[in-house]
Amino acid sequence: xxxxxxxxxxxxxxxxxxxxxxxxxxxxxxxxxxxxxxxxxxxxxxxxxxxxxxxxxxxxxxxxxxxxxxxxxxxxxxxxxxxxxxxxxxxxxxxxxxxxxxxxxxxxxxxxxxxxxxxxxxxxxxxxxxxxxxxxxxxxxxxxxxxxxxxxxxxxxxxxxxxxxxxxxxxxxxxxxxxxxxxxxxxxxxxxxxxxxxxxxxxxxxxxxxxxxxxxxxxxxxxxxxxxxxxxxxxxxxxxxxxxxxxxxxxxxxxxxxxxxxxxxxxxxxxxxxxxxxxxxxxxxxxxxxxxxxxxxxxxxxxxxxxxxxxxxxxxxxxxxxxxxxxxxxxxxxxxxxxxxxxxxxxxxxxxxxxxxxxxxxxxxxxxxxxxxxxxxxxxxxxxxxx
Numbered sequence: 476x477x478x479x480x481x482x483x484x485x486x487x488x489x490x491x492x493x494x495x496x497x498x499x500x501x502x503x504x505x506x507x508x509x510x511x512x513x514x515x516x517x518x519x520x521x522x523x524x525x526x527x528x529x530x531x532x533x534x535x536x537x538x539x540x541x542x543x544x545x546x547x548x549x550x551x552x553x554x555x556x557x558x559x560x561x562x563x564x565x566x567x568x569x570x571x572x573x574x575x576x577x578x579x580x581x582x583x584x585x586x587x588x589x590x591x592x593x594x595x596x597x598x599x600x601x602x603x604x605x606x607x608x609x610x611x612x613x614x615x616x617x618x619x620x621x622x623x624x625x626x627x628x629x630x631x632x633x634x635x636x637x638x639x640x641x642x643x644x645x646x647x648x649x650x651x652x653x654x655x656x657x658x659x660x661x662x663x664x665x666x667x668x669x670x671x672x673x674x675x676x677x678x679x680x681x682x683x684x685x686x687x688x689x690x691x692x693x694x695x696x697x698x699x700x701x702x703x704x705x706x707x708x709x710x711x712x713x714x715x716x717x718x719x720x721x722x723x724x725x726x727x728x729x730x731x732x733x734x735x736x737x738x739x740x741x742x743x744x745x746x747x748x749x750x751x752x753x754x755x756x757x758x759x760x761x762x763x764x765x766x767x768x769x770x771x772x773x774x775x776x777x778x779x780x781x782x783x784x785x786x787x788x789x790x791x792x793x794x795x796x797x798x799x800x801x802x803x804x805x806x807x808x809x810x811x812x813x814x815x816x817x818x819x820x821x822x823x824x825x826x827x828x829x830x831x832x833x834x835x836x837x838x839x840x841x842x843x844x845x846x847x848x849x850x851x852x853x854x855x856x857x858x859x860x861x862x
Contacts, residue, residue: 477537479701482556482577488569495566496600503602505610512588512615512669515676516543519587522690523578523608525571526702527558532810533705534558536574537698538582539690546681546689552581553701567593568604575608586614588669588677590690594618595666597626597641597649609667616666617674619688623651623662633657638675650675654682661686724854725827732823736763736811738851739804739826745849746833747797749842755779759801762808772809779805793836796829803829827854 489495520543525536533555540550554577560569579586594603595618605618623641628651631637635656641649641664649664652675661682663674681688732738740763747756755778762768762775779801803826806818827850834843847853 477551477553477697477701479704480552480554480577480581482554482574484557484559485573488559488573490560492563492566495560495563495569498569499566499600499602499607502607502610503600506602506606506666507609507668508665508670510615510668510670512617512673512677513543515673515680518543519549519585520677520681520690521579521582521586521589522592522688522692522694523575523589524592524691524694524698525574526695526698527570528702528706529558529562531706532557532813533702534570534574535698535702535705536571536578537694537701538575538578538586539693539697540582540584540586541681541690541693543587543680546683548693550582550584551693551697552578552583553697554578554581555701555705565599568602568607571604572607572611575604576611579612589614589616589666590677590681590688591616591618591666592620592691592695594620594624594662595649595664597624597643597662597664599625601648603664603666605664605666613668615668617669617677618649618664618666619678619691620662620664621687626662628660628662631660636679638663647671652678654679654688655686658686661688721828721831721854722824726821726824728827728850728852729823735823736766736769736804736807738849739800739807739823740764741849742826742830742846743797743800743804745845746800746830746842748845749837749839750794750797756797756801759804763804769808770812772805772807772812776802776805776809791836793833796832796836800826800829800833 489498519540521538521540523538525534527534535555537553542549554574556574558570559573591605595605603618605616609616626641626643628641629639631639631651631653635653637653638650640647641651641662649662651660652663653660663678665671665674681690744760758775758778806822810818830846831854834846
């Protein structure tokens with residue numbers, strides 16, 4: 476199994492589009508375009524790629540080193556971390572760079588030429604991921620993309636190896652390159668310290684069987700595996716969910732919510748209706764109802780913990796469940812606001828089971844219908860909602 480590194484968002488990382496564009500403008504001056512790069516088929520060549528789980532705020536990167544002559548894997552590494560920038564076309568490098576750098580740093584040998592699943596010069600600001608990564612590392616880099624972004628091209632001839640310019644008005648920013656006979660081309664552009672001719676030659680050397688380079692194919696598979704491992708529940712949680720259909724239902728229910736914080740607030744309100752609204756419950760309800768306050772989720776979580784009775788065990792089941800629901804609402808708000816450090820990704824799985832527990836423990840005959848309406852459904856027949 477490859478080495479996996481956990482990554483934090485670097486201090487001072489751009490937080491706005493304006494800041495990110497300013498960084499692009501500053502670093503673009505460092506791109507080197509007058510070097511040919513390593514000869515195709517020699518040394519090592521490394522593919523990098525990333526996979527995202529935006530709902531859980533997780534990104535996984537992979538770096539896979541191939542022997543350029545045999546296209547066999549000789550080393551690989553992965554890294555996982557929080558997503559470091561929102562999705563903005565033209566600024567995707569700022570979502571990927573921290574984890575990609577960490578994966579490259581974790582490799583046990585030099586990467587040689589780096590092939591990115593994306594763009595270099597073929598970018599609105601002439602500074603895509605391949606160029607950005609090349610300037611930061613000093614490594615020769617190229618971008619091989621699946622589509623032409625905003626640029627135009629004439630279809631290359633049907634034969635493998637045929638190419639036509641990828642144009643931005645009258646400037647050639649890359650090439651549409653046919654890597655398989657009569658199959659849609661890929662779009663090659665220079666990143667750093669490689670010529671366009673050489674970039675195309677490397678791409679052909681890395682596509683002996685498929686449209687996409689082996690570097691991209693291997694890195695794509697590896698980063699998806701890393702993301703799956705990073706977002707999977709711990710074994711003990713998975714075992715408990717498998718043994719308890721209500722827990723499994725709770726996870727499924729939560730992961731289908733388009734607005735988890737608002738939904739969780741409604742569930743808490745329905746579960747608390749008819750009870751004494753203690754300060755910790757009120758604080759969580761007020762937080763869920765005000766999107767502008769979600770960044771205060773960790774503070775409210777602390778309030779709930781601090782205001783709830785220290786000995787929760789002396790409370791009844793329903794009351795304990797309400798306190799736990801209030802804690803979960805605060806955690807979800809914090810996570811949704813994107814503030815660090817992030818609460819566990821399975822924070823919301825117990826909202827459904829806890830709400831069902833409140834309904835089953837309540838003397839109010841309307842509680843079940845009220846809570847079911849807030850949840851949006853009820854657990855499978857035969858589940859009693861206990862944990």
